[in-house]
Amino acid sequence: MLTLTGVGKRYPTGDRALTDIELSLPKGQVMALIGPSGAGKSTLIRCVNRLVEPTQGSIRLEDAELTTLSGNRLRQARRSMGMIFQEYALVDRLTVMENVLSGQLGYVGFWRSFLRRYPQEAVAEAFRLLERVGLPHAIDKRADALSGGQRQRVGIARALLQSPKLLLVDEPTASLDPKTSRQIMRLIRELCAERELAAIINIHDVALAKQFADRIVGLRAGEIVFDGKPCELTSEILTTIYGEEDWDTSPESAESDDVQTVGDTFTSQPYAAHTQRPLASVASGGAL
Amino acid sequence: MPVSTTPQGAPLWQRRTTRAQWLQYAAWLLGISLFLLCWKVISDNTMWVFVEDAGRQGSDLISRMMPPRWEYASVLWKPMWDTLNIATLGTVLGIAMAFPVAFLAARNTTPHPLVRSLALTVIVSSRSINSLIWAMLLVTILGPGVLAGIIAIALRSIGFVGKLLYEAIEEIHPTPVEAISATGASRLQVMNYGVLPQVMPAFAGISVYRWDINIRESTVLGLVGAGGIGLQLNASINSLAWNQVSVIFVMIFATVLVSEWVSARVRHAII
Numbered sequence: 001m002l003t004l005t006g007v008g009k010r011y012p013t014g015d016r017a018l019t020d021i022e023l024s025l026p027k028g029q030v031m032a033l034i035g036p037s038g039a040g041k042s043t044l045i046r047c048v049n050r051l052v053e054p055t056q057g058s059i060r061l062e063d064a065e066l067t068t069l070s071g072n073r074l075r076q077a078r079r080s081m082g083m084i085f086q087e088y089a090l091v092d093r094l095t096v097m098e099n100v101l102s103g104q105l106g107y108v109g110f111w112r113s114f115l116r117r118y119p120q121e122a123v124a125e126a127f128r129l130l131e132r133v134g135l136p137h138a139i140d141k142r143a144d145a146l147s148g149g150q151r152q153r154v155g156i157a158r159a160l161l162q163s164p165k166l167l168l169v170d171e172p173t174a175s176l177d178p179k180t181s182r183q184i185m186r187l188i189r190e191l192c193a194e195r196e197l198a199a200i201i202n203i204h205d206v207a208l209a210k211q212f213a214d215r216i217v218g219l220r221a222g223e224i225v226f227d228g229k230p231c232e233l234t235s236e237i238l239t240t241i242y243g244e245e246d247w248d249t250s251p252e253s254a255e256s257d258d259v260q261t262v263g264d265t266f267t268s269q270p271y272a273a274h275t276q277r278p279l280a281s282v283a284s285g286g287a288l
Numbered sequence: 289m290p291v292s293t294t295p296q297g298a299p300l301w302q303r304r305t306t307r308a309q310w311l312q313y314a315a316w317l318l319g320i321s322l323f324l325l326c327w328k329v330i331s332d333n334t335m336w337v338f339v340e341d342a343g344r345q346g347s348d349l350i351s352r353m354m355p356p357r358w359e360y361a362s363v364l365w366k367p368m369w370d371t372l373n374i375a376t377l378g379t380v381l382g383i384a385m386a387f388p389v390a391f392l393a394a395r396n397t398t399p400h401p402l403v404r405s406l407a408l409t410v411i412v413s414s415r416s417i418n419s420l421i422w423a424m425l426l427v428t429i430l431g432p433g434v435l436a437g438i439i440a441i442a443l444r445s446i447g448f449v450g451k452l453l454y455e456a457i458e459e460i461h462p463t464p465v466e467a468i469s470a471t472g473a474s475r476l477q478v479m480n481y482g483v484l485p486q487v488m489p490a491f492a493g494i495s496v497y498r499w500d501i502n503i504r505e506s507t508v509l510g511l512v513g514a515g516g517i518g519l520q521l522n523a524s525i526n527s528l529a530w531n532q533v534s535v536i537f538v539m540i541f542a543t544v545l546v547s548e549w550v551s552a553r554v555r556h557a558i559i
Binding site for chain 1: 463466467469476481482486489
């Protein structure tokens with residue numbers, strides 16, 4: 001349904017954020033995009049809805065070429081791609097209902113949206129969605145009166161009110177506690193199944209990615225270095241994506257090992273090699 | 289780098305390098321010398337004979353102001369009302385013009401860099417001319433009266449409100465704007481949903497603050513014939529009726545006090 005061919009992005013500063021991305025996402029598939037900070041995950045999903053302009057390649061959504069669109073055509077294409085953000089990106093001073101209804105902005109004209117006179121079906125759908133994400137009581141609250149998890153639910157409802165075919169999700173759990181993170185991921189997963197939505201989810205938490213995604217793509221320095229099922233993601237592959245690290249999650253014995261490492265790094269530093277520490281000489285009355 | 293090493297090999301850190309430290313001393317010396325020089329020039333150009341009896345002149349003036357001629361106040365209600373109207377209508381007109389200009393001038397909402405520089409020019413030219421000078425110009429064009437005062441206040445307010453508002457627009461959080469754009473909203477809808485709610489508190493605060501300033505400014509516009517209580521002030525000073533001048537001062541003081549209180553209340557209610 002979504003196909004990226006040879007997509008590249010070079011920022012005006014000369015930094016290459018993405019190189020030759022080949023990716024194809026079938027209908028209804030939930031894909032997790034993992035990789036270290038600065039690998040280009042955010043850039044990649046923003047290239048899809050053109051919040052960032054790709055400098056190379058083609059991106060097609062159901063046979064429509066996205067990279068060349070402008071004006072009204074771009075607005076129409078954006079309607080079919082819902083986006084969910086790390087810091088929720090709600091408008092704090094608007095109410096929950098207004099925030100959800102802003103998902104309809106691509107469908108209604110300026111004056112209707114200015115006067116907040118949305119079509120009745122859209123309002124009814126907004127009520128249904130708020131019910132579905134578990135916030136029917138918060139409709140009249142201002143967005144900044146909600147907790148992090150609740151705000152993210154509003155963000156999800158807003159994205160779904162666009163009746164999208166694709167969800168672009170940028171670090172949905174990075175600002176949430178572990179329990180809320182799991183609830184939010186489960187909610188996104190369920191909604192994708194209910195509505196047969198494809199989703200690209202940028203995520204730092206590898207365990208969450210493995211649990212909730214159908215497919216995992218690893219990005220490193222702007223290039224895809226892994227593309228496979230969650231069960232294929234081994235320690236070696238994590239090392240290729242993120243770099244050398246001990247991926248074993250069993251508790252480490254801090255006592256012996258760590259003291260040893262601290263000592264090692266100390267002796268490898270040049271000035272610690274002096275037998276006398278600088279302040280020790282002051283303390284003993286010696287002149288510097 | 290202010291990091292060096294002692295002969296013993298211990299690293300040393302200072303806030304500045306020796307060179308930078310000496311340069312700083314030199315700059316201070318230069319600054320103080322300049323200040324003393326200016327002091328000398330001013331003192332040489334002052335006629336100390338006049339300054340010496342300043343105290344006597346001052347007390348003489350105050351004694352002529354006392355007691356205020358309170359019955360003069362009955363003449364002042366109408367001009368005072370005019371003054372308030374000049375300030376309020378001028379502020380409303382100024383805000384109405386400054387609002388679009390600010391959106392055109394802010395880096396993140398302007399449609400084109402050329403439009404931006406045009407909007408900035410409007411703001412700068414409005415700001416660079418004092419409302420008293422605007423009033424002088426407008427009195428020669430429109431003739432004396434309240435209308436000239438209103439437009440003078442409005443023209444001066446465009447720059448003030450426009451500048452502060454466009455700075456507020458440039459400081460908004462970009463993510464809600466991104467999110468609204470991602471829904472497929474048009475430019476105007478992005479302004480309405482993503483930008484406007486974020487700058488509303490600043491906008492309200494700036495407007496009330498400008499109204500507050502304009503009340504004070506409109507009291508002097510009459511000096512050049514642009515209506516309001518300044519006309520009476522000018523007339524009283526010219527006829528050496530100092531006991532009327534003091535009534536006007538008291539009246540202006542009371543009005544400014546009230547406007548200060550009102551704007552504080554309004555600002556508190558909005559933000």
